């Protein structure tokens with residue numbers, strides 16, 4: 088059997104986008120629905136691929152098929168292609184599976200020539216109209232088929248109008264257009280050395296071929312690459328009878344959405360132009376009128392349009408973007424598709440469609456994606472402005488959002504400038520905990536070093552502040568206060584714009600759109616949580632972050648990092664005193680002070696959480712992170728401690744480690760100085776008892792988490808000591824509460840011996856940052872220097888700190904989960920590393936059977952959604 092390369096509009100359906108292209112499939116669907124669609128047929132994408140594969144010639148089979156379908160069209164329309172009295176005119180419209188705006192053009196009024204144009208004049212009695220159509224054909228055919236620069240035609244039109252002192256195209260009379268047609272035909276001769284083809288069939292075949300070939304033009308190829316569209320789809324070609332919006336004041340053409348694509352508001356939204364054709368509406372030659380004005384001009388047409396577009400929306404069960412034309416007060420539908428929309432509109436429309444009973448919640452959730460959430464939560468640059476912006480450098484998209492501001496190279500300057508009301512951006516080689524006050528006030532944070540789990544990245548994500556980390560191509564000179572990329576040098580006070588969603592830094596300021604539609608998000612995450620198989624908790628410890636996390640849907644805290652609570656000005660002094668203590672006695676005073684601080688924090692946490700789960704991790708980083716760095720700070724500390732600066736410096740040296748990440752940190756600190764953890768545990772238990780005693784919250788079960796455990800022995804020893812502390816409190820307060828003591832799984836050895844550790848641990852939480860660092864042997868802090876090269880050379884598909892390394896780290900995790908479940912299936916296992924907030928990783932983590940993931944507050948909605956979509 089012959090392969091069928093042509094499908095009549097009456098034969099296809101909307102499911103056939105692959106074969107008929109989006110436009111063709113929807114024209115067929117509308118035809119099936121009995122909408123007023125001008126008759127026509129679609130030449131399939133397969134025909135296109137076949138044409139491109141062979142020697143680029145329309146095969147005789149395809150030629151014959153097209154002719155047969157034209158004959159059918161002629162029967163239906165009672166007109167004939169090339170008929171000198173009543174010519175059939177058609178449009179030739181490209182359309183692939185995915186809409187590629189402006190990629191491949193449309194030719195209108197095909198079939199006109201020197202003879203048929205006169206027939207059209209005769210038939211319509213309107214020379215102005217007929218010659219306008221002809222010149223449009225010459226223009227579009229010249230451009231699309233013969234590659235003649237559109238401007239060649241435009242210039243001549245402008246020249247003609249100014250010669251005649253006309254202001255607009257509507258001043259052009261029949262003779263004017265007729266004269267211009269002659270001029271246009273000369274352009275053909277000049278540029279292509281051939282006359283404009285007069286034979287309508289020849290016009291048609293040339294047009295079809297041009298559309299086929301345009302699949303491989305540079306613009307189209309680039310667009311596909313940018314949007315990840317396969318090159319092997321091909322484009323379909325739609326041949327359709329012309330209807331005329333330029334046939335006087337009772338005709339017109341327009342575009343409309345069934346809901347507002349910017350806000351989602353229900354109701355028809357669009358524009359039209361009277362006496363216009365094709366692209367006139369969008370070309371900006373004349374200002375279109377809002378669709379509402381059609382109501383007064385042509386009430387019946389308006390009503391019919393409302394009814395039918397509503398029908399289309401219900402049929403497609405989504406907001407439609409519709410192109411229509413009115414010829415002599417008769418309405419025609421020329422295109423429909425699911426409308427492109429802003430994130431806000433997408434959320435609104437989904438919620439409305441569920442409320443209207445058109446789609447299910449489950450379907451609504453499938454229609455939301457991560458990008459929309461990001462856009463809803465964080466500002467984004469205005470797309471048109473962004474296109475014009477000049478790129479300064481690229482780095483890692485560490486924390487989404489968009490911001491413009493003036494740059495500063497130290498936290499202190501950033502803070503000062505922001506106090507003066509300036510919008511500031513902090514640029515540093517990398518940030519450290521002391522920079523926190525500068526980071527808090529910054530619109531955006533940029534670092535030249537460090538990866539997706541660097542301090543800057545983690546803190547920025549936590550705060551929901553935009554951040555680009557690891558811009559290795561930028562040389563940041565904090566001393567000279569300048570940042571250099573290529574030959575561009577930025578200095579303190581210069582303005583830049585940072586796109587944390589793409590990791591791009593631009594010169595100058597770019598206007599942005601605020602992301603502030605949290606209620607919409609709450610509805611969607613609420614639905615997503617119904618029946619979710621694994622939980623989502625937050626990595627948070629400050630009241631502000633906890634509130635954000637709860638608002639965004641967290642079911643509790645999966646990781647409260649107690650060291651984050653030590654960085655306030657007063658607290659750091661006490662921590663430093665503790666570190667400098669020479670004996671157990673001098674430890675007591677600073678620990679007591681710290682305990683009070685911690686108790687305040689914990690009380691606030693427990694109160695805010697109202698009984699929701701709360702996992703608190705005891706001190707984790709190496710102590711030297713807390714030590715003074717500058718001479719000034721050392722002198723200050725000397726005054727506070729009665730030690731000399733020399734003694735302090737000596738102690739700092741003593742604490743220096745070759746590999747601090749592998750050194751004296753986490754539970755190892757507690758093995759040498761158990762007093763620190765004992766203080767922390769006492770603070771946790773005492774504040775839980777106090778908050779519970781107030782009677783508002785029924786039960787608080789604190790989960791105490793010990794970091795960096797590698798063996799059962801370590802865990803057992805620490806657990807015993809900490810339980811003694813807890814028992815003492817119970818006796819002293821005459822109160823008993825439930826609590827849990829568990830550990831992180833972040834040392835490969837802990838994963839491999841998890842069944843043993845499970846005997847002494849009430850719960851587990853994977854610390855994927857450290858686990859990845861230790862499994863790969865990639866330093867979290869330095870891997871930015873080489874991971875890029877690994878990716879370029881295809882030695883690594885992706886950064887394992889961004890997306891879980893399923894084969895390596897993932898295998899270890901799976902081993903640990905299986906071992907633990909074997910001992911006790913009811914033990915809770917969570918994940919609190921950065922990959923816990925990464926949708927791709929979540930899909931994997933869900934598969935290996937963790938109970939919950941915990942991530943920074945702003946990543947919670949996307950995490951909840953991912954889990955729902957995987958159900």
Ligand code: ADP
Pocket residue numbers: 125177178179180181189192193195327328329330331332340364365366410411412421422
């Ligand atoms: P695009 O894919 O760029 O939107 P289309 O194929 O939809 O291109 O054509 C652009 C415009 O040309 C349509 O919106 C419509 O106004 C006009 N057009 C296309 N085909 C016809 C036709 N058969 N009759 C009248 N106008 C048409």
Ligand code: MG
Pocket residue numbers: 410422
């Ligand atoms: Mg269109």
Ligand code: MG
Pocket residue numbers: 707794833854856857
């Ligand atoms: Mg860790």
